[in-house]
Amino acid sequence: MENSIDVLFAYKPHPLKAQEITRVGLTPVGTQADGIPLELEEVHTKDIHLIIVSEDLSFFAHEHPEKTGKEYTVDFSFPFGGKFLLYCDIKPLNGSPVVIRKTVDVAGDKRDVQLYQQNVLSKAVDGVSVQLDVQDLNSIRVSVKQAEAAIPASSLGDFLGAKAHVVMINVDTKEYLHVHPMVHDDVLVLHSAFTATGLYRVWIQFLLNGLLYTLDYVVQVAELPGQGHHGHYH
Structure with missing residues (x-):
């Protein structure tokens, strides 16, 4: 089904420039139905989850375009120049989830390319720290603390x-x-779905005391779950 679905992107103004507000328009269409716009099902309270990352994966944004007529739109400012990847995560009505990826070029000052070589499993922001326990790829435990006190997942x-x-x-x-x-047991457990070895950039988003936290990590997958050494990686 994925091959029969596309998302048409439109940008105003165009060409894209860094640090300028761009209206991003998205129209999901059926490629075998003369480009007729698709109806979408709401998934996790939104019709579209739009993930925007820089090509080197140093920048991350999670946006939710809203329907305006036949298309969905969101205003967005690309932070710097270079290539960006846009992942449009949707579920057509009565269909299966689909992710459509697009690449765009943004004019403007570029940043040095970020390189990743090893695990980064602990991050902290504004007194909140989050640690990933990656001993078992099938069940990555996510520990949240605030001022050194453990925060139960139910909180x-x-x-x-x-x-x-x-x-x-x-x-x-x-x-x-x-x-x-x-x-x-009141702990967040991530049942991962890695399908390839290598380095992954990982972003976790959650609400605590009404504030949205976004923390980023690097996870090295040396072996896929079930392939030797009980699926562990180092």
């Missing part, structure tokens, strides 16, 4: 119909995964 707010949203993108292939941790 997190509902963000887009889940306790957390996790986006994972392979550094080399740019394969995209969007998953939602489950809650086991």
Whole structure:
């Protein structure tokens, strides 16, 4: 079904320039139905989850275009020049989920390319720290602390119909995964869906005390789950 679906993108103004407000228009269409716009099902409270990342995966944004007539639109400012990847995560009515990826060139000052070589499994922002326990690829435990006190998963707010949203993108292939941790014994557990080895950039988003936190990581997948050494990686 994926091959019969596309998303038409339009940008105003065009060409794209860094640090200028751009209206991004998206029209999901059926390629075998003369480009007729598709009806979408709401998934996690939104019709479209639009993930925007820089080509080197140093920048991340999670946007939700709203329907305006036959298309969906969102205003967005690209932070710097260079190539950006746009992942349009949708579910056609009565269909299967589909991710459509587009690449755009943005004019403007460029940043040095960010390189990734090893795991980065702990991050902190504004007194909140989040640690990934990656001993088991099938069940990555996500520990949240505030002022060194453990925060139970039940204390997190509902963000887009889940306790957390996790986006994972392979550094080399740019394969995209969007998953939602489950809650086991009041701890967030991420049942990952890695399909390739290599380095992944990982972003976790959750609500705590009404504030949205976005933390980023690097996870090295040396072996896929079930392939030797009990699916562990180092």
